[in-house]
Amino acid sequence: MKFTKTLLATTALTMAAGVAGAQDMPNEMTIVSWGGAYSKSQLLAYHEPYSEKTGVTILNDESSNEAVAKLRAMNEADNITWDVVDVVAADAIRLCDEGLAMEIDPDTMLAPADDGTPASEDFGDLLVSDCFIPQIVYSTTFGYRTDLVGDTPPTDVCDVFDLEAYPGKRSLEKRPINNMEWALLCDGVAKDDVYDVLATDEGQNQALAKLDTIKDSVVWWSAGADTPQLLADGEVVMGSTYNGRLFSVIEEQKQPVAMLWDAQVFDLDGWIIPAGLSPERQARALDYIMFATDTQRLADQAKYIAYGPARKSSAPLVDKHAELGIDMAPHMPTDPENAKNTFLYNYGFWADYRDDIDAKFQAWLAK
């Protein structure tokens, strides 16, 4: 363990000096991601071009769901079998806090933009943790059944709380994050005050009281695929989920569903490299990251899935969908038309309050 740490430090130095030779790196690596359409988009945009360029065999593992727990277990067993892991930003922060992910220096380890802008500037504020390499911006937002909402489709997130105008079930995620913010917003709290209010006991009760008004009409989901299924089956009239899932329901499966972009919550997904890899494997992981997060590659991914690239320089390169041939830009959560009213997931707040508010939320659910 100590020995590897020493080696790690030395490698980091050599890496920075740009001396690491490609011949030392292993020809096989394990990349962990979420599976489904998302993994497929990464396969087409990153893995295949990288394999072609370097001859490396990439093994896919679909364990991102439990990446944090598994990485901790691997670290305790001192046997890390993953090389690069796709996680949401909140998990990356947790992994960094626990010392399970390696710290990244964006300017030496990530490619600059095509015009030479250093990576730290190109990613900007999205570098929310020292260990996190952002990949996409996605959002959690609402979709609704166009045939079940009457003549006036919902345009405001507060329509979710309006049982009179939009009777029927709605699906919400079975966790406090996002739901509490929407509840407060629709209970008259100004957007800028939401987290200050939510930090207090009264504010938490206020949010739960607002959610209480629709509790009997809510189906709670825990997997991203639930809301699309519930919408397609007509089980719910509206529901929250990730925008890419809704895109596939609307454009690929042609279901009578439309997007409600109001008060969508931006979140980030990206890569981390586990701490404690051997220097050779770490060099390989960094080489992959350097390739897979450059401007063109991030823009390429948007051809296959409706998530926005995390680099500013990638946005103008976003193209048409590879199979459907439709323009992808208007389907990006970051498109100005869609992003009129947005939240950015408040990582600092939820890192502090998640345990506490989750306990209250679960107690409220069980009541």
Place this chain on the structure above:
Amino acid sequence: MSDVTQDGPVLAADGTPLKKSLARALRVEKLRALALIAPLLIFVLVSFIIPIGSMLFRSVENQIVGNTLPNTVARLNAWEADDDALPPEPVFEAMYYDMFNAAEAKRHTRLGSRLNYEASGMSSLFRQSGRKLDDLGKDYLKDMRAINAGWGQAGPWYELMSGGEGAEADRDFSKLAVGRISRLEETVLKPAEAFAPSVEIVALLPKTAEAYTSFAVYEGLVEGRDVATRKPWETVYPALVQDLKAADVSGFTGAGADMLKELAGNIGQFEAPNFTQVMAEVDDDWSNPETWSLIKAHSGKYTNGYFLNAIDMQRTPDGAEMQPENKRVLLTLFKRTLYMSLAITGMCVLLAYPVAWILANLPARSANMLMILVLLPFWTSLLVRTSAWKVMLQQQGVINDVLVWLGFLADDDRLIIINNATGTIIAMTHILLPFMILPMYSVMQTIQPTYLRAAKSLGATNWTAFWRVYFPQSVPGIGAGSILVFILAIGYYITPEIVGGTKGVFISNRIAYHISSSLNWGLAAALGTILLAVVLVLYWAYDKIVGIDNVKLG
């Protein structure tokens, strides 16, 4: 008979006493039997008992606080927790040095996550404090550099601290630092290879020696670097100011004496660090007594805090207390897990009994056909079966559609039979049914049909014959099936998660959450231990009431 004396022991053919010879033979037998089961025993021990034991141990283990903040915890022990008064300055001083070392080793954020389970805000308090601690040392360094540039360099510091060529090294002092860093890093470092300050310096500048040795041990043993070429951590500067304010260095003649005396001569221009103020500037929360009571309450090596949390209580400086009303959920879930598992077991008994009876009484060929029907779902993926129930039970699902089509239900009044307790009971009864049918079937197969005929020919009605003759003989099968189903049900996770909604989830769903999302493994372990204890108690009660000999799997 000639070799048997009247009062002596019975002898075997080779002349040894028969008892001894027999014991030897038995011992060999026993050893052979032990050798035969040894692979299994070792396998079970290594792959089952040790991992589970170590997992359960986490429910009481709490060394992270003492390992990360060793001096702070020691000094907090002497402080009487108080909601209105801050701990004394020495506690803040220890916290500054401990936290700085922890931040260098990147362990402070782990402690922050640990304490955040107890109070919101600790996570960012530790993360941000770790980043801001450098400032104090940097300010001192700036002024010291103005006096002598050597204070900002690696070489002079190393000379001064090690005492130069031939100085007597204080190995014991070094060993203490190695112990602290080892515990911080949760590893074993070798004290023999560590840097040791000179005895003279330790006596003259104790705080500086401690700060420098912590740095030197970490750089040398953990990072594997040459200490003599590394600039010390910023902690040495406030420590040096503290020491020089208290010490008289005029008699010091060791390496670096001139530099030190020069600084001592100017020490009047430095203000001694006020750590209470330093920490308050780092973050307001350090001047909140509650932060300190919290750390004190959770500073023990072992804690009952996780177990208290697991039963909706919490550990406070004043002892155990109930959680606030709006956070109590785990006891409810324990109770729900128990009574729903009982309900599922009951449903399984009711449904499985007739099926097992038919299977046991049909001719072999048709029985085998039916048996395949019982086993077929058993061989289908659990997720597939659970998801299939979703399609069946949801409001726009098959069952509701049929009922509406038949006119039993109005279209706007569909049954809610999923995403609640009903959904969980239906789906889990279906999934666990084979575990009930199989033991019942194998027990019923052994019941002689002649007994029933005999009872009837003696004048019993069908019911009496069944109830007085057949049923008692089938009880061992019910017992075995019930234990299997109940124990499986109590730990079920995926089915309640998918079809349970909010009213049909079990305690295992919370365990899964704490294992994989919140990373509160201590609480998860405590919940798991309680669940295990409940099962063992129920098993014991079953043994007392029904008798475990009365359970047959075939």
